[in-house]
Amino acid sequence: MENKSMKGWLYLLPAILFLGLFMVYPLIDVFVYSFEEGYDFVSQTAEGVGLFNYSYVLHDPYFMQAVKNTFILVAVTVPASTVLALLISLGLSSITRLRNLFQTVYFLPYVSNTLAVGLVFMILFDKTDSAPGLINVLLSIFGVEPVDFIDGPYWAKMLVLCLYTIWVVLPFKILVLTSALASVDETYYKAARVDGTSKARIFRKVTLPMISPTMFYLIITGFIGAFKAYSDAVALFGENLNVAEMNTIVGYVYEVLYDEAGGGYPSFASAAAIILFVIVLTITCINLMVSKKHVHY
């Protein structure tokens, strides 16, 4: 009996080692770092304990810029991508011909390299001295003055970032929503149809309540994902995001952590990461409370 009980833990040992070393220990340590003042990377010593790191981060204009960018990104992309994904999924589930083809095509961005495809978006939107870029050429057809989307005004850069983010996150949402729609029992629609229910009413009174759990799942994960945006911004604007005014909170964390000269400021990074964690946690709790009220069963 003794032998058997030991055996279970033996099989778990590799997982425990990896997770302990690279998840549990760092999780505890990040809190320690965030309260250690004046941590020195080389000697690994700290001068004291306190809230200075938090105060520093909150007073750093780069951090506030990153917070502002992240919140705009969240506020735009989460609702826009969710609604768009819902519309596309509804379209997909209303057709039979070409449906599999469309579904497969729509999923492509999920497997593509965010950094690589971001470069394509960059050259599509970029306006250089020699050429206006394809998007600007298209816009000029509608009489819009060319805009430098990559190196120009803040709103233009933010617009491209939002568009690319939506392009990147949609495949997952479309996939999940399409399978949720497919799992709604066909007879509900038949029953509604013989009762002469209009398409709009079927959607509002039957479809939406039936997929509401999936919708809230997507909204919650959408918020979490959007708050952690980073690679999309790097892909479009390069690594020097602070200069481009396009940094995100996660970007700020890495910026502070990583230093060309070797060794950055893990204490500041930890404080920033924990602030992000608290924001995400708060938003998720609010989401969960709202969903309790509105998810129907």
Added chain:
Amino acid sequence: MSKIMDFDRIEKRARQTALIRNIVVYGLLGLWALVVLFPFYWMLLTSVKSQGAYASEIVPQLYTLSPTMQNYLQVFTEADLGRYFANTLIFTVLTTALMLGVTVLAAFAFARLDFPGKNLAFVLFLALMMIPSELVVITNFVTMKNAHLDNTFLGLILPSVSSVFYIYLLKENFAQIPDELYYAAKVDATSDLKYLRKVMIPICRPTIVTVLILKVIECWNSYIWPRLITDDPKMFLVSGGIQQIRESGYGRDNIPAMMAAVVAVSVPLILLFLIFHKKIMAGVARGGTKG
């Protein structure tokens, strides 16, 4: 219900609305397919334009009549793309193999074996799923740096191995195998490890393959951790390499060559996807999230 109904009119209108609805739906779906596919077309197109031809186009051309492979040759020779590929391949293969070993053993323990504290351990494992990677990356960076493992494969791979979600996925699948098979094997004096190898893994092969593909995608596209732990371009993976090509004057001047690099980086996963798209989509629908 003695309503007088104009049947012809009702029928005609029903047909018309169905037709219009179809046109609108297919039109919009087609439009979105275009939005999705266009960047891929554009990278492919630009990558086969010569640098001179691209630079001379003020209004970009939507096709080219003189495709060239010159750019591909260039990025693999001048821009070190071959090295980035080799690094990524090594990283992906080793990380995925290690992950698979760790995951299968842990899933087996949770699904099949009995040991004290198992339920508590499983709950703790699940709790780990909620920890955001941003929080743990900071300490990992310091740890690896202090161990002088920056710019090494060990430093790249070790923190990327553990995946709680895959353990959970596989454990659920393992648990569906009826107990009777295990008892039958026990009666025949089969060892646990042999039972795992000869019975459980073959039965759950579809899930294992799904986990494998998802991990390969994740590894191939990973950027944040590799970017932190490597600052020597010789150790860059493809994501970092692409960024390097872009940041260096080389890519900025020669956009067709940069697009050739982008195509080269994208092709392996797109091929993988085209072959396994049913498996990948089913796997992701079961709860995968990006990253």
Added chain:
Amino acid sequence: MKITLEHLTKRFPNRSKNAPDVIAVNDFTFEIPDGKLVGLLGPSGCGKSTVLNLISGLLRATEGRIYFDDDDVTNIPAEYRGVGIVFQNYALYPHLTVEKNIMFPLENFKGADKLSKAEMKARALEAAKLVQIDQLMDRKPAELSGGQQQRVAIARALVKKPRVLLMDEPLSNLDARLRLQTREEIRRIQRETKITTIFVTHDQEEAMSISDQIVVMKDGVLQQIGKPQQVYDSPVNLFVAQFLGTPPINVFCGSIRAGKLYVGEEAILAAGDAADQEVYVAIRPEGFTVDENGPLSCSLSGVEIMGRDVSVVAGHPALDAGCVQLRAITPTARKLDDEAETVRFAIDPEKVLVFSRADEKRIPVALA
């Protein structure tokens, strides 16, 4: 309202390419009189649900016409046909209360038909009272038993006062005891509302017990239509004879030779002036009487006491391949020694049906 089907046909394209279409309903012609309860009966997969969906308009006919009274509704979409359907799984909206579920069809009324909230509530209550669930109006479907859910489904189908009520396997999701009770309930509701009602079932007992008329079909083809007793007593072919009645009818290979009906080599009855031919002889279980001098000799396998009746199970070499053993139901088994190896039966000519061996159609024979 009277429903008329004329040459109704439904073909589905085959899933594999180049294979012929699947014909679910083949050239159906029949008339359902106003205000009757009609059971559409057949083995699973015979196309009976397709017929129901064609009448409701959820499916479009490939060929043929459908009339409601004199209106041709063939190409009218389901939403304009004014039919009520009770689905096999009831299809109650899980997020709505019973009352909201019943009111759902009323809220779709437009223009002159539009009802006020109070009118809708009154109509819903009326429908709920008819099916006796008016005390459950605030519950959600998940909080109801299967039988209650079905009553809600019926109320929802009836609330808009449909021209036809269609029910797809209405009893199949209920347990045995509830099934008996519910089928009487369906009968009562239909009598009270006088709505023409068609229900689909694979259970012949269910159809026989409550229908004014039954329609028997097989492989998309209409076999017979008529009053239950009439179809039972004079089925048009072997399939209908075998499908109706429990225990099922016993089928033997036999022949008519020189005015006598043979089972195997035993002449059991006089066959009048029928022509000599190879036939199937089908005998209802209640047509056997244990009789030492009876013409049919069988090897006795066992006797099952079923309370009032006795069921005698026996073998006979001439039994058709489909029947392993014959089953006879007799009121008493006094004369039967269950240790005996053989048993002899006398046959009641009224319970014997003769079918052509060639096409399985009924052959009218004056048996005695």
